[in-house]
């Protein structure tokens with residue numbers, strides 16, 4: 001049996017762009033260029049490596065997001081994933097992490113999976129909780145924040161990995177099916193080759209909406225959100241500080257400043 | 265008054281500072297009831313009582329150490345059911361966020377992560393967050409269920425507020441999922457003898473400009489003269505000059521000290537994401553155009569190998 005890997009990837013506004021909020025206090029996704037979250041490239045990379053090690057494997061990349069999110073799927077396909085699933089529905093606008101995890105859980109189940117691989121966090125929301133939520137909803141082990149990951153024994157096998165936590169480094173092990181997330185320490189992601197980019201154009205992208213997933217509109221979207229943003233204020237630009245050029249006394253001048261601020 | 269559950273982060277009974285900060289915030293919205301799990305749980309009670317915990321619910325079982333996250337979720341859920349709190353507060357560590365998130369799904373609640381402040385509001389607690397690499401500050405609340413909120417270190421002062429802190433044993437029955445992910449080995453991180461990066465009042469960081477692992481001793485010497493923690497940019501970590509546990513930024517630690525000193529760091533958006541909320545920011549960089557200078561209170565354009573040792577000497581001299 002083939003090892004079925006589903007990689008969850010998010011389409012995010014470019015972090016180096018001028019990110020801001022729309023009038024309804026959702027993340028503005030129109031004015032800033034979007035891309036496949038860099039942290040999810042690590043998830044695609046680990047999926048490809050696990051698939052290369054396995055006898056037989058199939059990688060599906062999955063995203064929940066607007067029309068443009070197809071770009072993220074194309075990028076993942078051009079890196080080498082086999083097929084894609086795009087959950088897209090107007091009623092999804094403004095969905096928070098609780099809703100997104102519900103949609104992803106249903107989509108993962110519909111797709112069929114032995115292993116789900118996520119990034120460590122999205123580069124926009126940066127909550128880093130979705131993989132745990134997904135594991136909770138699917139009722140399968142969570143093996144998260146791995147800087148090293150491997151799978152042994154195919155679809156009925158085990159996943160092993162190293163988690164570098166705050167207080168300790170842990171070696172983890174769980175039986176499949178499971179949800180994994182990988183960090184940016186797991187190994188640089190490959191660049192799509194020209195051949196990969198050409199091949200990606202022919203790979204299937206399935207579109208699903210809320211009805212396909214048997215989710216009611218009220219359960220998701222801005223109305224269905226479990227949290228409410230009351231205000232978003234642009235942080236005042238830091239007042240221009242003092243900048244001095246070191247002419248041999250820079251360290252002393254800095255000490256003087258620190259002493260003035262009572263740090264010394 | 266309504267009770268507020270506070271999840272305790274401790275190492276063998278030694279309560280970590282962010283938990284004490286949570287108690288300060290919890291007292292703004294109700295009476296803190298602490299939940300301490302694992303080895304040394306009962307030993308946390310005295311400290312928690314001093315800082316306002318009216319009750320300390322404790323549980324210890326091999327499962328907490330032997331399996332990842334889920335046993336702790338089971339225990340926190342048991343505490344939630346026993347107390348019916350007005351809110352649940354959890355320290356914003358990687359593990360804390362995962363525990364909080366899973367609890368939130370189970371109890372049908374919304375979750376807010378990485379709050380940097382918390383106040384009582386008419387419709388429940390209002391959390392302040394810093395988003396888009398600290399370019400925006402948002403205020404949010406949980407609109408469904410009992411608010412579950414994770415709070416970053418250095419978000420509130422630690423305050424003495426003596427309370428009863430009576431220890432009560434919590435009965436936990438583990439779920440089927442509890443033993444899903446086995447921790448087959450654990451290597452505790454070696455102590456550096458310096459303050460914890462996320463908790464430190466002063467952080468001194470080095471980047472690619474430091475040039476080598478050996479040269480980090482220049483950064484360490486400055487840190488030690490100030491009693492500071494040492495941080496590093498991803499470029500320095502990727503080069504193998506400093507451990508990943510010291511990385512500051514989007515995919516490393518997020519710090520919010522009173523003083524942040526960046527040496528040989530350009531100030532990329534992903535680095536700023538982890539330090540922009542620092543109160544006072546100082547940078548030393550030989551490139552006057554480096555973006556870090558846009559955000560500093562004081563900057564020195566110069567060679568860090570000249571400036572930093574001179575600064576260290578001057579601090580030592582002033583401290584006597």
Ligand SMILES: Cc1cc2nc3c(=O)[nH]c(=O)nc-3n(C[C@H](O)[C@H](O)[C@H](O)COP(=O)(O)OP(=O)(O)OC[C@H]3O[C@@H](n4cnc5c(N)ncnc54)[C@H](O)[C@@H]3O)c2cc1C
Pocket residue numbers: 038039123184470471472473474496497498499500511512513514515516517527528529530531532533534535538548549550551554566567568569
């Ligand atoms: C998804 C993603 C996540 C990331 N996460 C993080 C993160 O968590 N943390 C992080 O830091 N980065 C992160 N990065 C990387 C980030 O984009 C930058 O590449 C990184 O911060 C650069 O590190 P640096 O400032 O040390 O190096 P550089 O940008 O190379 O800057 C080095 C600076 O040192 C100065 N310099 C050199 N020699 C000297 C000298 N002798 N004296 C004084 N100054 C000198 C130079 O002028 C230069 O400004 C991430 C990137 C991505 C894509």
Ligand SMILES: Nc1ncnc2c1ncn2[C@@H]1O[C@H](COP(=O)(O)O)[C@@H](O)[C@H]1O
Pocket residue numbers: 008009010011037039040043062063064065097100104117118119120121122123125126127128129130131
């Ligand atoms: N809309 C989405 N579609 C697909 N995957 C997502 C989406 N949002 C989050 N993820 C996955 O969950 C991980 C963590 O996201 P977060 O909890 O939002 O920081 C990401 O790295 C992705 O792998």
